[in-house]
Amino acid sequence: xxxxxxxxxxxxxxxxxxxxxxxxxxxxxxxxxxxxxxxxxxxxxxxxxxxxxxxxxxxxxxxxxxxxxxxxxxxxxxxxxxxxxxxxxxxxxxxxxxxxxxxxxxxxxxxxxxxxxxxxxxxxxxxxxxxxxxxxxxxxxxxxxxxxxxxxxxxxxxxxxxxxxxxxxxxxxxxxxxxxxxxxxxxxxxxxxxxxxxxxxxxxxxxxxxxxxxxxx
Numbered sequence: 647x648x649x650x651x652x653x654x655x656x657x658x659x660x661x662x663x664x665x666x667x668x669x670x671x672x673x674x675x676x677x678x679x680x681x682x683x684x685x686x687x688x689x690x691x692x693x694x695x696x697x698x699x700x701x702x703x704x705x706x707x708x709x710x711x712x713x714x715x716x717x718x719x720x721x722x723x724x725x726x727x728x729x730x731x732x733x734x735x736x737x738x739x740x741x742x743x744x745x746x747x748x749x750x751x752x753x754x755x756x757x758x759x760x761x762x763x764x765x766x767x768x769x770x771x772x773x774x775x776x777x778x779x780x781x782x783x784x785x786x787x788x789x790x791x792x793x794x795x796x797x798x799x800x801x802x803x804x805x806x807x808x809x810x811x812x813x814x815x816x817x818x819x820x821x822x823x824x825x826x827x828x829x830x831x832x833x834x835x836x837x838x839x840x841x842x843x844x845x846x847x848x849x850x851x852x853x854x855x856x857x858x859x860x861x862x863x
Contacts, residue, residue, distance in 0.1 A: 661738065661791065661804040661805070661806060662735070662736070662737060662738060662791040662792070662793055662802065662804050662842050663735055663736040663737075663740070663791070663842070664735050664745055664747065664791050664806065664842055664843070664844040665696075665698040665702075665732055665733065665734055665735040665745030665746070665747040665842065666732065666733045666747070667730055667731065667732055667733075667747060667749070668731045668732065668733060669729070669730065669731045672729060673725045673726065673729050673730060674721075674722075674725050674751070690712075690713030690714045690715065690718065690753055691711065691713055691750060691751070691752050691753070692709065692711070692712065692713040692718055692719050692722040692750070692751040692753065693709070693710040693711035693748065693749070693750050693751075694707055694708065694709055694710060694719075694722050694723050694726055694748075694749050694751070695707070695708050695710050695746050695747070695748050695749075696723075696726045696727065696730065696732070696746070696747045696749065697744060697745075697746055697831055697832075697833065697841070698732045698734055698735065698744065698745045698746075698747055699734065699744055699833065700734050700735075700742035700743055700744060701734065701742070702731070702732045702733055702734045703732070704726065704727045704730055704732060705744075705833045705834055706727075706832070706833065706834060707723035707726050707727050708723070709722075709723065710748065713751075713753055715753070718751075718753050722749070722751040726749055732747065735841070735842035736842070737793065737842075738804075743793075743840065743841065743842050744831060744833075744839040744840065744841040744842070745841055745842040745843070746794075746831055746841050746842070746843045746844075747844075748771075748843075748844065748845075770787055770846040770847060770848035771845045771846045771847065772822075772826075772845065772846075772847050772848070773847075773848045773849075773850055774818075774821065774847065774848070774849050774850070775849075775850055775851070775852055776849050776850070776851060777851070777852070778851065779849060779850075779851055780811055784850065784851055785848055785849060785850040785851070786809040786810065786811060786814055786848070786849050787809060787846055787847065787848045787849075788805060788807065788808060788809040788814060788815050788818045788846075788847050788849075789805070789806040789807035789844065789845075789846050789847075790803055790804070790805060790806060790818055790819060790822065790844065790845050790846075790847060791803070791804050791805075791806045791842055791843065791844050792822070792842065792843045792844075792845070793840060793841075793842055794828050794831065794840065794841050794842075794843055795840050796830055796838040796839065796840060797827075797830060797838075798827045798828040798829055798830045799827055800822055800823045800826060800827075800828075801840075803818075803819035803820075803822060803823055804819070805818075805819070806844060809849070814849055817849075818847045818849075822845070822847065828843065
């Protein structure tokens with residue numbers, strides 16, 4: 647159980663800018679559904695993380711969550727590196743930085759890259775349970791951007807898309823800085839770099855049903 651600290655964000659907060667992809671619709675086509683995986687009728691969700699350098703070039707790609715098919719996972723990373731065109735991350739002064747872009751590939755009989763926009767999507771990257779939410783809500787989501795140092799610690803955090811509640815926005819940043827560490831982001835030469843990351847955080851009450859649970863009659 648996470649107890650929410652009621653913090654207040656400063657007005658006019660400057661925001662770290664995450665890396666973005668500019669040709670999302672060109673990354674995959676139905677022909678990219680790997681023949682062997684299709685023959686076995688495999689499907690699922692691949693989540694990949696692409697390291698984009700300050701010039702917008704992809705450096706590395708890793709599988710953060712497997713679809714259950716190695717072929718599909720490799721295809722997702724290959725498409726992201728070989729076909730992807732990116733805008734680099736930037737700090738609060740718009741200076742380009744390394745950035746980690748998290749892409750979701752939902753493999754069905756066709757394939758779709760879930761959009762890497764700042765809008766919260768389901769499922770979130772991380773969920774915190776709280777005792778109570780305002781306005782009788784069962785969950786709220788906030789999209790955050792971080793500056794993560796070479797050791798994987800969050801140095802700065804800003805709100806990319808608000809939950810609509812300043813206290814929850816501030817608590818999301820403070821809680822993540824306190825509790826969370828990432829694996830260092832390394833380029834092709836295995837050198838670690840400070841990197842901008844984006845993450846979707848959800849606050850949910852203990853009464854929140856499992857996401858796959860059927861709706862009540």
